[in-house]
Amino acid sequence: MMKQNLFLPAGYRLEFWAAGNGFFRISIDGKTVWQVPSFATHPEFFTYHHSEACEVTIVTNAPGGVLWAYGYQHQTVNETGITVFEFSEEGILQRTGAEIKDWLRSVPDRPALHFSPIRHWMNDPVGLCKIGELWHLFYQFHPAGGDWGPMHWGHAASRDLVNWLHMPVFLHPEQNLWRLGATGGAFSGNAFLDRDGRLMFFYTERLPAYDLFEGYREVQKIAYPDRRMIKAEAIVTVLEQRPDGVEHDFRDPKVWWDDAANAYRMILGASIEGDPAVLLFGSGDGLDWQYIRPLYRAPVNFRQEGARAVECPDFLRLGDKWVLVMGFVGHVEPRTQRHNLLYALIGEFNEDHFVPDTPELQLLDFGTDYYAMQSxxxxxxxxxxxxxxxxxxxxxxxxxxxxxxxxxxVLSLSEDKKRLLMLPVIEVDGHYAADPVIENQSGQYSLPKAPIEIRLAGPLEGSKLVATKGGELAFEVSVADGILLIRLAEDDGSIHYVAELGEAKDLRLFHDCGIVEIFADGGAVCGTRRGYVNIDPDRLEISTTAAARVLERH
Known part of the structure; x- marks a missing residue:
């Protein structure tokens, strides 16, 4: 039995997910004001709103059944973030703001430079936007466990793209999928600011699904946020009918206002008669949508090589060019055995037709662990x-x-407009102090227990970077015959993570607790890997004729 007295301010809200055999009760002056008489065997969501500032008593006989819990006030949450509640037999431990940051930093296997959830499973970024001075990062989130499950939208906010406040869960599935023994829920989508300044989030809801590969229904919805961007206060279904030839994969909307058409446009990831495709829809009011045509249909080899559909398509304008970004789920590249790669096409978009400048797809990240990109x-x-x-x-x-x-x-185009470039935002350099560790060229060096950045400037041919932990490999990056390669400790050689370099005169590599992000040729070649073995290397061997620097980031 856990029993604890807490002072709660007026307007405070406690939210939590719980399951198992137990009860949860809140009382004031010995009188029960709110309770869950019995937890269900499956996870359920609960919320308690506290009206008057006073002390309450919280009692539960199953603190371990509380899977994820936090509290907040509407008026201050954008400044403080949530307060995390950790339940145990000893009582309730609360952490807010800097306390959460310090707590997470104390975990030895948690990256410091890269955003991660406090608890449980996270996947695709969704609904990215900046409103006023706040950057908003939403993400697919399973609040009841560390594996993929019924999808919600988690939320974090920042003033600098680097330091993030954890916020309340923004969006829930339309029904309790755990109770059904099903998966699905609030899938990916984008933020859209209408011409009148109204913000809305277009997203896919996967209805109750019992198979991960077929037989599910996906519909498109709009979620309207409350005035403080804390919760979705209204949800409207706007598209349910799939075009002919489209089966179950029909998701991940990207919506924009098209000046040329004087109407709204939306793309969705799907497949047409088995070929991965991006579908184009139009609307006069943003609510009623009509299918226009395929914006892109992949060559037949993608279907033959296992691709089920396009996921998380992005369509964006850079200068006078349009860029289509796509992930091909299930695809395995025959030559390297890499799968679920991310590609881009650059071209023209006129009268609802996208015409690529070249049919050749640009590989956006050669490491495979960079997926579901949203811009x-x-x-x-x-x-x-x-x-x-x-x-x-x-x-x-x-x-x-x-x-x-x-x-x-940051995304941009090369001078000849033939390649999409990606480089870290300037805020990374501005907010993560970088102290030089190594200023020489080649040699063996000790590494700090901290994130590092390696910079090579000059001819990369023949360069090799090898990081080890106790003599065992952590990661290796090399350039030979114009090919950039990365290898992690787990790699057994069955998959080749490689990319062709162009000028091969510059390289930036970030290592952060098992995450490697590489940017070469001014961002024209990028590679991302996520490993879980020897994630804190203590030695680095550099062999290169380029000028080499290693920076400690903290």
């Missing part, structure tokens, strides 16, 4: 996040969370 425009920049996930190996058991975000990247 948004703010302050004159196109900024992107992606989900970091190792498709071959899972996070070790016992971790309190699963999933990280990439460093935020």
């Amino acid at each position: 948004f425009e703010a302050d004159g920049r196109q900024i992107a996040f992606a989900w970091l996930f190792n498709w071959e190996y899972r996070k070790p058991e016992g971790s309190s969370y699963s999933g990280e975000m990439s460093l935020p990247r």
Whole structure:
């Protein structure tokens, strides 16, 4: 039995998910004001709103049944974030703001530079936007466990794209999928600011699903946020009918206002008669949508090589060019055995037709662990996040969370407009202090127990970077015959993580507790890997004719 007295201010809200055999009761002056008489065997969501500032008594006979809990006040949550409640037989431990940050930093296997959830499973970034002075990062979230499950939208806010406040869960599935023994829920989508300044979030709801590969229904919805961006206060279904030839994969909307058409446009990831595709829809009011045509249909080899559909498509304008970004779920590249790669096409968009400048797809990240990228425009920049996930190996058991975000990247075009470039936002340099560790070129060096950045400037051919932990490999990056390669401790050689370099004169590498992000050729070549073995290397061997620097980031 756990019993604890707490002072709660007026307007305070406690939210939690719980399951198992137990009860939960809140009383004031010995009188019960709110209770859950009995937890269900499946997870359920509960919320308590406290009206008058006073002391309450919280009692539960199953503190371990509370899976995820936090509290907040509407008026101050954008400044303080949530207060995390940790329930145990000894009582309730509360952490807010800097206390949460210090707590998370104390976990030895948690990256410091990359955003991660406090608890449980996280995947795709969604609904990215900047409103006023606040950057908003939403993400797919399973609040009841460390594995993928019924999807919600988690939420974090920042004033600098680096330091994040954890916020209340923003969006829930339309029904309790745990109770049904089903999966699905609030899937991916984008933030859209209408011409009248009204913010809305277009997203996909996967209705109760019992198979991960077929037979499910996906519909498109709009979620309207409350005035403080804490909760979705209204939800409207706007598109249910799939075009002919489209089966179950029909998701991840990207919506924009098209000046040329004087109407709204939406793309969705799907497949047409088995070919991965991006579908284009139009609307005069943003509510009633009509299918226009396929914006892009993948060559037949993608279907033959296992691709089920396009996921998380992005369509953005950079200068006078349009860029289509796509992930092909299930695809395995025959030559390297890499899968679920991310590609881009650059071209023209006129009268609802996208015409690529070349049919050749640009590989956006050669490491495979950079997936479900979403970009948004703010302050004159196109900024992107992606989900970091190792498709071959899972996070070790016992971790309190699963999933990280990439460093935020700025998207631009090369001078000849033939390649999409990605580089870390300037805020990364501005807010993570970098102390030089190594200023020489080649040699062996000790590494600090902290994130590092390695910079090579000059000819990269023949360069090799090898980081080890106690003599065992952590990661290796090399350039030979114009090919950039990365290898992690887990790699057995069956998959080749490689990319062709162009000028091969510059490289930046970030290492953060098992995450490696590489930017070469001015951001024209990027590679991201997420490993779980030897994640805190203590030695680095550099062999290069380029000028080399290693910076400690903290």
